[in-house]
Amino acid sequence: MSDRRMPTDIQRALRNAGLSRRGFLRVGGGGLAGAAFLGVSGCGVFGSEEEGSTDSEAPETMNRNLGAEIDDLDSATATDEISFEVLYNTMEGLYRLDPSEEPQPAQAEGVEVSEDELVYTFRLRDGITWSNGDLVTSRHFKFAWLRAMDPKVASQYSFILAEFVKGGAEYNAGKGSRDQVAIETPDDRTLQVTLVGPTPFFLGLTAFTTYLPQNEEFVGQQAADYAKGAANLLFNGPYKMTRYSPASGGTLEKNDRYWDKTNVDIERINMRIVKDTNTALTLYQSGEIDLTGLTGEQVPRFEDSPELFRTVNFTHFFGQMNQGNPAMANLNIRKALMTGFDRKLLTDRVLNDGSEPAYAFVPPGMEGPEGQTFREANGDLVEPDPAAARGLWEQGVRELGKAPKIVMLFSDSSTARDIATFIQAEYQKHLGIRADIDITTFENALDRVNNRDYQISFASGWGADYNDPMTFMQYFTSGSGFNRAGWSNDRYDKLVGGARKEPNNAKRMAMMLEAEKILFEEAVLVPEYFEAVVGLKKPYLKNFVSHPYGPEPDWKYARLDKQ
Amino acid sequence: MLRYTVKRLLNAVVILFVIITITWLLMQFLPGSPFNDQRLTEQARAQLEAKYGLNEPLLVQYTTYLWNVIQGDLGNSYFLNGRPVTAIILDRLPVSAFLGLQGIVAGTIGGIALGAISAMRHNTVWDRLSTLVSVLGISVPIFVLAPLLQYWIAFKWGLLPIAFFESWAHSVLPSLVLGIYVAAVVATYTRTEMLEVLNQDYVTLARSKGLGGFHVMTRHVLRNSMVPLITIIVPLAAALLTGTLVIERVFAIPGIGEQFVRSITVNDYSMIVGTTILFSIFFVTAYLVQDLLYGVVDPRIRVAGTRSG
Numbered sequence: 124m125s126d127r128r129m130p131t132d133i134q135r136a137l138r139n140a141g142l143s144r145r146g147f148l149r150v151g152g153g154g155l156a157g158a159a160f161l162g163v164s165g166c167g168v169f170g171s172e173e174e175g176s177t178d179s180e181a182p183e184t185m186n187r188n189l190g191a192e193i194d195d196l197d198s199a200t201a202t203d204e205i206s207f208e209v210l211y212n213t214m215e216g217l218y219r220l221d222p223s224e225e226p227q228p229a230q231a232e233g234v235e236v237s238e239d240e241l242v243y244t245f246r247l248r249d250g251i252t253w254s255n256g257d258l259v260t261s262r263h264f265k266f267a268w269l270r271a272m273d274p275k276v277a278s279q280y281s282f283i284l285a286e287f288v289k290g291g292a293e294y295n296a297g298k299g300s301r302d303q304v305a306i307e308t309p310d311d312r313t314l315q316v317t318l319v320g321p322t323p324f325f326l327g328l329t330a331f332t333t334y335l336p337q338n339e340e341f342v343g344q345q346a347a348d349y350a351k352g353a354a355n356l357l358f359n360g361p362y363k364m365t366r367y368s369p370a371s372g373g374t375l376e377k378n379d380r381y382w383d384k385t386n387v388d389i390e391r392i393n394m395r396i397v398k399d400t401n402t403a404l405t406l407y408q409s410g411e412i413d414l415t416g417l418t419g420e421q422v423p424r425f426e427d428s429p430e431l432f433r434t435v436n437f438t439h440f441f442g443q444m445n446q447g448n449p450a451m452a453n454l455n456i457r458k459a460l461m462t463g464f465d466r467k468l469l470t471d472r473v474l475n476d477g478s479e480p481a482y483a484f485v486p487p488g489m490e491g492p493e494g495q496t497f498r499e500a501n502g503d504l505v506e507p508d509p510a511a512a513r514g515l516w517e518q519g520v521r522e523l524g525k526a527p528k529i530v531m532l533f534s535d536s537s538t539a540r541d542i543a544t545f546i547q548a549e550y551q552k553h554l555g556i557r558a559d560i561d562i563t564t565f566e567n568a569l570d571r572v573n574n575r576d577y578q579i580s581f582a583s584g585w586g587a588d589y590n591d592p593m594t595f596m597q598y599f600t601s602g603s604g605f606n607r608a609g610w611s612n613d614r615y616d617k618l619v620g621g622a623r624k625e626p627n628n629a630k631r632m633a634m635m636l637e638a639e640k641i642l643f644e645e646a647v648l649v650p651e652y653f654e655a656v657v658g659l660k661k662p663y664l665k666n667f668v669s670h671p672y673g674p675e676p677d678w679k680y681a682r683l684d685k686q
Numbered sequence: 687m688l689r690y691t692v693k694r695l696l697n698a699v700v701i702l703f704v705i706i707t708i709t710w711l712l713m714q715f716l717p718g719s720p721f722n723d724q725r726l727t728e729q730a731r732a733q734l735e736a737k738y739g740l741n742e743p744l745l746v747q748y749t750t751y752l753w754n755v756i757q758g759d760l761g762n763s764y765f766l767n768g769r770p771v772t773a774i775i776l777d778r779l780p781v782s783a784f785l786g787l788q789g790i791v792a793g794t795i796g797g798i799a800l801g802a803i804s805a806m807r808h809n810t811v812w813d814r815l816s817t818l819v820s821v822l823g824i825s826v827p828i829f830v831l832a833p834l835l836q837y838w839i840a841f842k843w844g845l846l847p848i849a850f851f852e853s854w855a856h857s858v859l860p861s862l863v864l865g866i867y868v869a870a871v872v873a874t875y876t877r878t879e880m881l882e883v884l885n886q887d888y889v890t891l892a893r894s895k896g897l898g899g900f901h902v903m904t905r906h907v908l909r910n911s912m913v914p915l916i917t918i919i920v921p922l923a924a925a926l927l928t929g930t931l932v933i934e935r936v937f938a939i940p941g942i943g944e945q946f947v948r949s950i951t952v953n954d955y956s957m958i959v960g961t962t963i964l965f966s967i968f969f970v971t972a973y974l975v976q977d978l979l980y981g982v983v984d985p986r987i988r989v990a991g992t993r994s995g
Contacts, residue, residue, distance in 0.1 A: 168780045169852050192948075195767040202723060277733035279726055296729055350767055369766050370778055370940030371851070395850065397938040401833055402849050405841050406938075409848055566718035566953055573722075583724055604727030 182685040183390035185664065185678075188397045188406070188415040192369050197350040198335040199271040200278045204674070209394070210332045211674035212375060215360040217245050217264065217314070217329040222668045222680055224590055226326040230259060230336070230359065230382075231314075240321035240626050241289075245329075247312040252380050253338050254358040261314035265306045267337035269294075272304065280333045282604075283588055287325065289317040321626040324490070324591040331588065332674050361387045361679040372396045375678075388682045407659055414667075416658040419476035419538065430659045433477040437486045437672040439595070440584035442531070442649030446609045448578045450527030455519030457646035460529070460579065461505060463512035464549035469652060473545045474538070476657045481650035482507060484639050485592045488671060492632040497592045501636050504643040505650055509553040516554045529558035532572070532580040534565040542581065542651070572607050584654065587672035592635045593622065594672075599647060608647060615641045694977070698970040705966045706755065709959050710748060720764040720953045738764060751959070760963065761956035763949075771960035775942060779964070781851060782929030782941035788861040790923045793868025798908070798915075800869060801876025806903060808881060816873060823870025832863045832936040849938040860937045864926055868919075875918060879911035886910075912983040916976055924972035928965050 189208070195201045198210050219229035228234075231245040251259045271278045272285050272295045285291035288306065293299025305317035318325065328334060338357045341349075348355045353367040361383070362375035375392040377384065395412065397403040404421060406412040417425065425431045444451040444460070451457060466480035479487065482503035491497035520526045529550070533543045543560045550558045563571070568582035585605075587594045596619045597603055601611040618638040625631035642648060660667055663684040669676040721734045735741045739750065754761060760771035797820075804816040840848040840859060847856045883889060884907055892902050929943025942961065949957035980987040 168784045169854070169856070192766070194765050197767055200767065202725075274733050275737065277730065277737040279721075279723055279730050279734070281730060282725070282727060347768075351769060368777070368940070369769070369774075370945070395938070396940070397849060398944075399935045399938065402836065402936055402938055405837065406848055409841055411848065564718065564951060566722045566951065569722040569724060570718040585724070604729070605724065 181391070183683065184393055185389050185391070185414075185681070185683055186393045186395060186412045188403050188412045189372060189394050190396070190398060190403070190416060192396060193367065193373060193394070194369065195350070196356060196364075196367065198332050198337065199267060199276055200280075201332055202279045207332050207674035208676065209364065209373065209375070210335060211360070212362050212392075212678045213356075213358045213360045213364050213378075214332075214335045215381075216331070216334045216336070217247075218326045219679070220327065220330050220670055220673075220677065222666070222677075224327075224670055226330055229330070231329075234326065240323070241318050243316045243318065243325060245314040245316075247314070248382055249312070251359065251382050253341070254363045254378060254380055255341070256380070257338055257341070257357070258311065259336060259338075259359050260311040261308040262311065263336035263338055264314050264334075265308050266339040266342075267335060268306060269301055269304060270337065270342075271333050273301075278333070283328065283331060283333050287318050287320075287322055287328065289319050292319075320624045321631075323628055323631075324589045324593075327589050327591075330673070362392065370396070383679075387679055389678060392678055404659075410661075413664050414658060414660040416656065417476070419474050419657075422476050422657055425659060428659065430662060431657065432660055432667065432669075433655055433657050434669050434671055435477065435479050435487070435653050435655045437489055437587035437590070437594075438584055438654040439481055439484065439486055439586075440581075440651045440654060441481065441484070442579050442581045442651065443572070443608045444579045444647070444649070445575055445577050445607075447575055450523065450529070451578060453519045453523055453527075454646060455515045455522060456527065459512045459516035459519060459554055460550070461643075461646045461649045462515065463509050463553045464546050465509055466507065466650070466652060468549075469542065469545055473541050474652060477655035478652040479655065480507075481652050483650065484642055484648065485595050486587070486653045486671075489587065489592055489595075490590050491592070492629055492636070497632070497636070500632070501639055504640060509549065512553050513555060516556070526556070529556060530561050530578045531558055532568055532577045532582050533560060533562050534568045534582045535562050536565070539581070546581070575607060575609060579649070581649075581651065584651075586654075590672060592632075592639070593619075596622070596635050596638055599642060610645070610647050612641060612645060691974070691978075694974050698967075698974070701970055702963065702966055706752065706959065706963060707748075709962045710751065713955055713958060714744065716953055718953050720955060722953070738762075751956075755963070760960035763957045764954050765949075765952060765957075771956050774945065774957065775960060775964055778929075778940055778942040778945050781939060782934070782943055783927045785857055785860050785864065785933070785939065785941065786923070786926035786929070788857060789864025790868055790919070790926055792861065793865035794872050794919060796865060797869035797872025798876050800873035802880060802903065802908060804873065804877040805880035805884065805907075806899075808884075813877075817877070820870040820873040820877075823866045824874070828863060828867060828930065829932045829936070831866065832860070832933060835859060835863060836936060849936075851937070851939045856937075860933045860939060863933060864930065868922065868926070871918060871922065872915060875915055876908075876911060879914055880907050883907045883910045909983065913980065913987070916979050916983065920972045920976040920979070921969070924965075924968045928968055 189205050191203070191205050193205050193209055194203050195206050196209060198214060201207060201210060215229045217229060217231040218226040221227045230247055230251055232248045233246055235244040236242070245261070247259065247261060253259055268284055268288070270276055272281050272291050274295060274297045281295050285295040288304060290299055290304040294301055294304050307315040309315065322328070336359065341357050345355050350356055353364045353373065356364060358364065358378055359381070361378060361381050363378040364373055365376050366374040372394040375394065377387050377390050381387065397406060397412070400416070400418050400421065403412065403415045404417070407415045442460070444457055446452050466482065470478045470480045482505050483498065483501060484504070485497045485501070487496060487498040489497045491500045531543065531546065533539045540562065543562065547558050547560055550556050565582065568580065571577050572580050572582065585595065585598055598605050599608065599610060599615065600606065600619050601616050615638050618634045618641070622631040622634040622638070625634065656669065665682040665684055666680045667676060668680045721731050732741070739747060751761065758772070762768040762770055763774060766774065800816045800820060804813045807813050836848060836859065840846045846859045850856055889902060889906055892906055929941040929946070931943045931947050933939065934941040934944040945957070946961045949961065
């Protein structure tokens with residue numbers, strides 16, 4: 124019976140609605156009043172109602188534009204640079220990079236390295252704690268590292284541990300067991316790691332996000348909620364996060380439990396997300412943001428500004444040639460494409476953002492033999508001589524019997540489009556050929572390169588994970604999971620493989636220097652440019668440290684001098 | 687009326703099912719996969735696919751997904767640390783809906799006023815002025831209008847916040863941009879319709895009976911011009927409530943429109959289908975509301991079954 128009544132109620136309501144048709148215009152008035160009410164009451168939609176939101180005008184607050192969402196604050200699975208920045212500033216590994224990229228003791232007070240450079244015994248600082256007061260122990264490092272290598276956790280960055288820690292690769296591949304990974308914790312302050320081979324850059328690696336510790340008990344309690352919000356995380360770094368919304372950013376506050384808090388100056392960092400580069404610039408000019416990135420188009424307006432900053436990263440954008448393709452299998456064709464355009468024109472006229480032309484594989488500034496950078500030691504490896512390219516092309520065509528059609532794969536960003544038309548015009552001019560441009564989404568381009576469904580791809584680059592040429596040299600080894608050029612060379616593999624096992628740094632550098640030369644004798648890649656990060660920062664933001672690789676910027680060193 | 691509504695609701699469920707199925711199938715043809723990082727080795731990719739069940743046969747994946755949707759679980763995002771899709775939507779939708787609602791209401795009222803003035807002062811300066819405004823409102827794209835108003839109103843004159851979404855004041859400028867577009871569309875339709883109604887015999891009759899100009903306009907002319915307006919406003923409202931990419935980007939607003947576009951570019955499958963389901967619900971509901979509103983405005987367009995109720 125009662126369920127018959129409901130419908131009549133609805134009917135009455137509908138009939139009433141029918142009655143109100145006389146005053147249909149009033150609905151509009153009602154709607155406006157409703158909207159005004161929503162506006163006044165806030166309706167819970169406005170960001171300022173989130174807990175821990177802060178006054179961005181405060182003199183001790185720095186406002187930073189991240190430019191994209193904070194996707195994942197679980198250090199075991201994080202992959203994007205935004206999450207890396209937050210993690211690096213709120214947590215701390217055994218070592219931390221100083222402003223000149225030298226690893227310095229951080230959560231560890233020091234390390235003992237065995238004679239054969241395989242066993243690292245770290246000693247943690249006394250009394251270091253998490254933001255909830257728990258002691259940071261060596262178990263927390265072991266737990267986090269094993270978690271990142273756990274095949275079920277499926278971390279994309281697991282390789283950065285598994286490649287180096289003995290037993291790691293096997294465990295990560297599902298072939299070995301957890302117990303066989305050579306990480307020992309004899310006591311709460313001692314962590315002993317055995318490596319696969321001598322790794323002179325290992326201390327620098329321990330600063331990387333995947334190497335950050337995690338509080339085992341806390342992660343266990345949080346289970347699926349871990350890292351989903353500011354309250355679902357613990358911090359042991361210079362800052363703690365008090366507000367975290369993937370969509371609108373977060374707030375970092377100075378961590379008063381951090382062991383080196385006296386050297387942390389900025390009280391609060393307000394991390395905003397502005398994706399539109401023009402809006403970001405307007406906000407910067409109005410003073411609402413203290414630091415923001417610039418696009419190549421925006422740079423000329425600020426060329427002479429003292430607020431402009433620029434870092435050339437250890438990131439190389441290069442073309443890779445699929446040697447499974449008959450035309451790309453020809454050495455002279457590859458050499459012609461490698462030398463057939465003017466890189467200086469590309470960086471000066473097309474990119475115009477401070478990026479540097481690339482005449483080799485390993486970026487300038489990376490570690491090299493004693494007293495030199497790798498680049499200084501090996502110099503330029505590709506002749507900046509597009510004019511000679513035509514002869515190479517014609518030679519290649521004779522060898523192939525006919526001129527091959529060249530199709531260049533690009534991603535669909537506006538920069539990529541500019542580069543595409545530039546290289547096309549250069550090839551036309553210097554080689555006399557009309558190369559086709561194939562533009563697709565970045566995701567699809569990566570997929571096609573993975574599936575070897577391409578001829579020559581300019582869709583991506585490679586950035587260093589650590590400050591050693593090995594992060595680049597391993598790319599083209601035969602067994603490498605990253606080598607999608609299908610190029611294989613015994614001598615190269617032997618040199619790079621040898622460098623992985625060589626404890627003497629001078630010798631291993633010599634091997635890598637020689638290996639890099641092979642890449643250019645064989646014309647394996649088409650170097651384009653070393654990417655620069657350009658931005659504006661207010662003059663009152665001092666000691667800004669942005670490393671050319673890995674997580675950056677490091678806000679621990681920055682100072683704020685707002686009057 | 688009730689029977690009609692129930693029938694429409696059942697219809698809506700079928701439509702939703704078809705939409706889910708088609709979207710899900712189309713997604714299988716999307717180039718690329720959610721896991722496409724350059725650093726992703728074959729091994730890591732296999733681990734990720736196993737973690738998210740992407741290594742299962744398609745039929746298993748589809749039925750699992752459908753079963754979960756029936757239980758109200760739209761799955762987890764492949765990005766954002768595996769957050770539930772429903773949580774992400776609930777986080778972002780209210781923001782877009784608030785902006786859209788405010789824009790629609792203000793725009794409709796403004797548009798009707800503009801159109802009415804135009805029609806009543808037909809062929810005068812007022813008419814030309816309001817026509818010019820509405821033509822500009824329709825033809826100047828939002829991605830031009832939004833930065834322009836942002837630059838002058840917020841940055842140069844400092845009247846409103848430049849960006850972000852932290853108080854009601856922050857919502858005014860983006861809603862205004864939306865509202866201008868809505869007003870322009872509404873004004874054009876209102877003007878055309880009113881001019882047509884003005885020539886009807888019953889208007890002449892009402893006037894000859896000595897009814898006042900304002901009375902004739904509001905009671906007879908305007909109301910009878912409403913039908914085509916509902917036809918355009920309702921779908922427009924559904925579109926605006928679900929967020930606009932451009933507005934959300936320019937004003938750095940964490941809304942659902944921006945999230946949806948991002949999920950497509952990164953192949954976040956569960957996010958794409960989840961948001962599509964949500965948008966479909968909005969549109970299906972909007973059309974239902976539209977049909978009911980027709981009856982309210984014009985008794986001649988009563989939907990079938992109304993009288994029996």
